[in-house]
Amino acid sequence: MTLIDKPEKIPNEFVDTPIQKLIEYHNCGLEHKNYDKPQLVIGTCMDYRIHLRIPDRFAFIIRNGGASLVHNDFQLAFALTVGGCQAIAVIGHTDCGMVNLASKQDLFIDGMINKLNFSQSDANNLFRTKSPENEIYSEIEFTKKQAQQLKEKYPNIPVIAMIYEVKDNLLYHIQ
Ligand SMILES: [Zn+2]
Structure with missing residues (x-):
């Protein structure tokens, strides 16, 4: 650079x-x-x-x-x-x-559940389906x-x- x-x-x-x-x-x-x-x-x-x-x-x-x-x-x-x-x-x-989104997976899913009131499975699904296209x-x-x-x-x-x-x-x- x-x-x-x-x-x-x-x-x-x-x-x-x-x-x-x-x-x-x-x-x-x-x-x-x-x-x-x-x-x-x-x-x-x-x-x-x-x-x-x-x-x-x-x-x-x-x-x-x-x-x-x-x-x-x-x-x-x-x-x-x-x-x-x-x-x-x-x-x-x-x-x-x-x-390296994988390193943020726990923080993301914990926040979806505890802050945004998502269910564990919806939070997991969002990360699993969307993180590959965003990485x-x-x-x-x-x-x-x-x-x-x-x-x-x-x-x-x-x-x-x-x-x-x-x-x-x-x-x-x-x-
Ligand atoms: Zn950026």
């Missing part, structure tokens, strides 16, 4: 795209400009630590556990067509809760794979894979 903390470090393929602006706004402190239409569609995690420093009306943001866009093909296409976005940024993050195994690999798939799907749309480091709140490029 590479920190792009200066505009000169932005890879050529992203220069003059909304991805360049995302990096400049978030990592380089570029002053926010006014937008009247969205430029970029961002897929990121629902995690509470992710706070993107971007201008109002700059981006569509699709948030899901693990920054997964697996179930958002329609929304992505919508943002690119009806929304008019010109690029995609997939932003995973460090310390993502969707990695991402590795933030970096999962984010990279999703960006690769989107590049193949939309070859004329710039797509970047990035990781939001929750320790410094900066965006790192995954090559």
Whole structure:
């Protein structure tokens, strides 16, 4: 992963795209400009630590556990067509809760039962049926794979894979 903390470090393929602006706004402190239409569609995690420093009306943001866009093909296409976005940024993050869900199984099921009043069997079933499709195994690999798939799907749309480091709140490029 590479920190792009200066505009000169932005890879050529992203220069003059909304991805360049995302990096400049978030990592380089570029002053926010006014937008009247969205430029970029961002897929990121629902995690509470992710706070993107971007201008109002700059981006569509699709948030899901693990920054997964697996179930958002329609929304992505919508943002690119009806929304008019010109690029995609997939932003995973460090310390993502969707990695190693098995280690959180007891906490999840205990909470479903004791806090949310689910029965033991309903709680078990929810975890058993839904955790496999939410598990991402590795933030970096999962984010990279999703960006690769989107590049193949939309070859004329710039797509970047990035990781939001929750320790410094900066965006790192995954090559
Ligand atoms: Zn996460």
